Amino acid sequence: MEQACQCPCGVNQFSVSGEPIVRFFCHCTICQKKYDAPFADVVLFKLNDVTMPDQAVSYGKYKRFVAIDRGICDHCHKPVMAKMGKDGKGYAFITAQNFTDPNALPESAMHVFYGTRKTDIQDALPKHSNWFSSQLAFFKLLKAAG
Ligand SMILES: [Zn+2]
Ligand SMILES: [Zn+2]
16 A cells, blocks of 8 residues: 655655554654654654655764664754665654554554653553663564564
């Protein structure tokens, strides 16, 4: 299924096809800052499933999450998408807010970097508090997704 995405100002229009690998809440301090929110609502796709013209996005790496390249819109300065790895071996992280129809997305499956949370969350989802357990949860999912 193809889904339309865009950054908050709409300058960057892109689309994803294929099934999302997982949707999760990220409480890391970088997300808190970039999204200007207590946590980010993120959906993970294979990078090959994303079609993005890449015209008005600036990518910058952040030390703590070395492998992740965060793309910020040149116009609204909000996150467009983040990527990890390249092409067939890469993954894309897209916030649920950037989907034209977020209702078509799966339910969130877990919280990561819960140790740096700004607010306690009352739900039954698994909560991975530190860097190590959060990374581990990702690797397991990525392995399962092939
Ligand atoms: Zn924008
Ligand atoms: Zn984060």
